[in-house]
Amino acid sequence: MIETPRLILRNWxxxxxxxxxxxxxxxxxxxxxxxVQTREESGSxxxxxxxxxxxxxxxxxxxxxxxxxxxLGFTGLMTLKAPNPLHPGVEAGWRxxxxxxxxxxxxxxxxxxxxxxxxxxxxxxxxAFTATANLPSQAVMSRIGMSRRQDLDFDHPALPKGHAxxxxxxxxxxx
Ligand SMILES: CC(C)(COP(=O)(O)OP(=O)(O)OC[C@H]1O[C@@H](n2cnc3c(N)ncnc32)[C@H](O)[C@@H]1OP(=O)(O)O)[C@@H](O)C(=O)NCCC(=O)NCCS
Numbered sequence: 001m002i003e004t005p006r007l008i009l010r011n012w013x014x015x016x017x018x019x020x021x022x023x024x025x026x027x028x029x030x031x032x033x034x035x036v037q038t039r040e041e042s043g044s045x046x047x048x049x050x051x052x053x054x055x056x057x058x059x060x061x062x063x064x065x066x067x068x069x070x071x072l073g074f075t076g077l078m079t080l081k082a083p084n085p086l087h088p089g090v091e092a093g094w095r096x097x098x099x100x101x102x103x104x105x106x107x108x109x110x111x112x113x114x115x116x117x118x119x120x121x122x123x124x125x126x127x128a129f130t131a132t133a134n135l136p137s138q139a140v141m142s143r144i145g146m147s148r149r150q151d152l153d154f155d156h157p158a159l160p161k162g163h164a165x166x167x168x169x170x171x172x173x174x175x
Pocket of ligand 1: 028029030032094095096097100101102103104105106107108129130131134136137139140143
């Protein structure tokens, strides 16, 4: 668990499922992904996120607003797997419900996750990547002090050749 002035990054709870399913079915939230997620896909991603936390001691935490306990989405760190070209390594990621945009929550949560990665986990490097057109996500990367790593940009192996979202840009923070 990680606490920030306005947020708690915590383990996932069964009560997160409904708002999590709803946000992943929102075309605005999933604008830079190939498709919105079904209830089943969201349920299994929630379980995978918690498994990662249980196994590694860090992961994509559920983000809760402290003042009213609202579930806002996820932020955290995740171990990269092959065939991602940045494997082996650790990436930072974030996804918030639309109602939680425009308050600085993603940057506040992500900065705390980076700090945890460097100070508690002893990581030397944390990367973040997103589709080239995802400027809101790159703005988070910039706000939390990551640097652009154009030399590491790649075509996402999970997307078909020529897909509009195929090219991914990479940013990095170093301890
Ligand atoms: C990526 C995403 C989390 C960014 O959300 P965001 O709200 O733009 O980013 P932040 O939470 O850091 O908020 C920053 C905004 O809040 C504003 N803000 C308001 N109050 C603030 C405060 N107290 N502190 C800091 N910023 C504040 C900032 O000015 C900024 O607004 P701007 O974009 O108009 O300049 C969001 O767009 C999202 O969830 N997208 C869908 C999923 C996705 O694409 N994830 C990334 C995949 S790689």
